[in-house]
Amino acid sequence: MTAVSSTAGGGAGPQNVFMDQFNLEARTQRVWDINHAIWFTLMGVGGGVFLAGRILNLTEGLGYVLGIPTVDVVSFLAIAVGGAILVADLGRPLQAWRAFVNVRTSWISWGAWSDLIFLVMAGLLVLPALSLGGSEPFSGLGWDPHGGDGGGLALEIIAGVAAVVVMTYAGAVLARPRAIPYWNSPAVPLQFLLSSAAMSVAVVMLIEVIAGEPVTAGQMVLLGLLTAALTVAVVVHLLARTDAPGKKESLDRLLRGQYRSMFVWGVFASGTVAPAVLAFAGAVVGVSGARDALAVICCVLLVPGGFWLRLLTLRVGIFPPVHIPSVSGPRMAAP
Amino acid sequence: MTRWGMVIDAARCVGCQACTVACKTENQSPLDAWYAPVIEWEEGEFPDATLNYLPVLCNHCEDAPCVTACPSGALTRRDDGIVMANEDVCIGSRACMTACPYGALHFFEDRGTVAVEGAPAEAVPSVPERYAHQRHVRGAVSKCTYCAHKIDFGLENGLEVGVHPLATPACVVTCPAECRIFGDLDDPDSNVSQYLAGHGGGEVLRPDAKTLPSTQYVGLP
Numbered sequence: 174m175t176a177v178s179s180t181a182g183g184g185a186g187p188q189n190v191f192m193d194q195f196n197l198e199a200r201t202q203r204v205w206d207i208n209h210a211i212w213f214t215l216m217g218v219g220g221g222v223f224l225a226g227r228i229l230n231l232t233e234g235l236g237y238v239l240g241i242p243t244v245d246v247v248s249f250l251a252i253a254v255g256g257a258i259l260v261a262d263l264g265r266p267l268q269a270w271r272a273f274v275n276v277r278t279s280w281i282s283w284g285a286w287s288d289l290i291f292l293v294m295a296g297l298l299v300l301p302a303l304s305l306g307g308s309e310p311f312s313g314l315g316w317d318p319h320g321g322d323g324g325g326l327a328l329e330i331i332a333g334v335a336a337v338v339v340m341t342y343a344g345a346v347l348a349r350p351r352a353i354p355y356w357n358s359p360a361v362p363l364q365f366l367l368s369s370a371a372m373s374v375a376v377v378m379l380i381e382v383i384a385g386e387p388v389t390a391g392q393m394v395l396l397g398l399l400t401a402a403l404t405v406a407v408v409v410h411l412l413a414r415t416d417a418p419g420k421k422e423s424l425d426r427l428l429r430g431q432y433r434s435m436f437v438w439g440v441f442a443s444g445t446v447a448p449a450v451l452a453f454a455g456a457v458v459g460v461s462g463a464r465d466a467l468a469v470i471c472c473v474l475l476v477p478g479g480f481w482l483r484l485l486t487l488r489v490g491i492f493p494p495v496h497i498p499s500v501s502g503p504r505m506a507a508p
Numbered sequence: 509m510t511r512w513g514m515v516i517d518a519a520r521c522v523g524c525q526a527c528t529v530a531c532k533t534e535n536q537s538p539l540d541a542w543y544a545p546v547i548e549w550e551e552g553e554f555p556d557a558t559l560n561y562l563p564v565l566c567n568h569c570e571d572a573p574c575v576t577a578c579p580s581g582a583l584t585r586r587d588d589g590i591v592m593a594n595e596d597v598c599i600g601s602r603a604c605m606t607a608c609p610y611g612a613l614h615f616f617e618d619r620g621t622v623a624v625e626g627a628p629a630e631a632v633p634s635v636p637e638r639y640a641h642q643r644h645v646r647g648a649v650s651k652c653t654y655c656a657h658k659i660d661f662g663l664e665n666g667l668e669v670g671v672h673p674l675a676t677p678a679c680v681v682t683c684p685a686e687c688r689i690f691g692d693l694d695d696p697d698s699n700v701s702q703y704l705a706g707h708g709g710g711e712v713l714r715p716d717a718k719t720l721p722s723t724q725y726v727g728l729p
Contacts, residue, residue: 194542194545194547194564194611195542195545195546195547195548196547196549197547197548197549197560197562200611202605202606204602204605204606204615205602205606263599263600263601263647264598264599264600264601264602264615264616264646264647264648264649265598265599265600265645265647265648268580268597268598268599268600269599271579271580271581271582271597271599272579272580272599272601273579274579274580274581275578275579275580275581278575278576278577279576279577279578279579279603280577281577281579281601281603282579285579346577346603347606349573349576349577349607350573350576350577350606350607350608350609351573351609351716351717351718351719352573352606352607352608352609352714352717353606354716356606417716418716490606492609492611493714493716495547495562495564495609495610495611495713495714496547496562496713496714496728496729498549498551498560498729
């Protein structure tokens with residue numbers, strides 16, 4: 174074979190999306206884009222902030238909204254807004270409830286359930302603390318909103334497990350099918366999980382700074398480790414199966430094509446490497462104010478970086494050609 | 509057990525796109541949805557250039573990733589192997605479209621549920637469901653069904669599937685080069701099985717996807 178070229182609807186310039194089907198070319202997926210990137214990001218931050226607040230023991234003392242810790246309010250808002258964007262993006266939003274049906278195989282169904290379970294359980298957990306007009310109408314509920322007794326702890330654990338699924342499932346949705354080689358890798362959900370965790374820790378530290386509390390060296394070390402792990406996950410994903418049809422085109426677009434600047438500077442440099450360096454620097458710096466400033470900078474870099482990571486992952490989702498001429502696949506056994 | 513399948517002899521395809529149009533006519537698919545396109549591409553350079561054709565459609569995979577990914581259960585695989593899309597149940601998440609290696613699922617843009625163009629059911633009062641397949645739901649995903657309505661009609665009326673025109677997918681019926689053959693892959697005496705046996709077995713598209721397609725090929729370029 175010396176050359177292969179399309180004769181129908183291909184070529185340079187804007188392509189007719191509908192004519193893609195008539196071309197023997199790699200096809201870029203166009204069905205999921207910025208709305209999904211926003212949704213993925215908000216879900217990651219929402220689930221992560223709930224967990225990070227508890228792991229760092231920062232749910233209390235960073236301010237309250239209607240009696241509920243600010244950290245939890247941020248978490249609920251992120252997941253509620255992310256879920257609303259998801260529903261609005263459906264082709265048939267009024268049928269959204271059907272997303273809960275296929276839990277046997279669909280990661281989206283798992284995600285829908287985990288979102289719901291998280292909102293219900295975490296909402297119930299903090300409900301006794303809700304303060305409206307000076308009164309606490311739900312204070313009679315029989316559990317500690319801080320997870321200090323059996324009931325509260327059970328709600329907290331269930332909500333925490335759901336939060337982990339919320340942080341992870343978007344990556345799993347992309348990674349499970351083999352159709353798009355760039356997505357079909359455990360590195361994708363791993364990146365999403367690590368990115369969510371890093372963004373969440375940074376957001377909690379931002380809330381901490383706003384509340385006038387000092388960021389600790391231990392928190393900066395944790396952030397540094399998460400962003401360093403994220404950097405490794407991104408690099409490993411870039412280096413794996415580089416010649417696979419479809420993935421090669423994705424990497425071309427990411428590293429040499431139209432998304433090069435956005436990926437190299439927006440995701441890799443300022444979204445992973447720089448925050449890792451700054452976080453470790455913040456851990457060793459002796460001045461509390463300087464550490465707080467570095468934490469804020471990390472947050473400002475990490476959240477957009479996490480968004481760009483998700484958006485570019487979606488945009489370089491490329492299907493290889495359905496058939497590669499002159500390359501025979503395995504022959505099916507004759508009946 | 510019956511497993512409906514199609515064999516496409518790509519070497520016989522002349523690229524007339526009659527199958528593409530026959531499918532469009534039979535299923536009244538949404539404006540931008542082509543369930544059975546014919547891919548064409550040039551190969552080589554003058555004077556040794558050739559024009560190749562590759563008819564494609566839903567592969568009705570045994571391990572269908574679209575069915576796995578669908579959160580609402582709108583996509584199902586029947587016992588006879590045909591993968592169906594229930595547009596009334598579809599929520600328009602489009603997860604199936606990102607999961608399918610073949611680009612065989614089609615999103616009907618715009619919002620709201622409407623019955624669209626197609627022969628009105630009352631036109632054939634004795635078989636009111638005859639044209640149900642031509643009703644499409646905006647905001648939902650639709651796909652090739654191997655003309656399951658024709659297969660079911662044939663089975664109900666004692667017609668031989670894959671042979672009688674009323675019991676055979678429209679693309680198969682219309683192909684002037686007879687490059688499409690439809691029948692039961694699990695029956696060793698069926699037309700598809702015999703054709704595959706005569707050609708040493710079939711090949712599939714995107715074998716890396718490991719979806720076990722019921723649409724198989726011989727004579728691939």
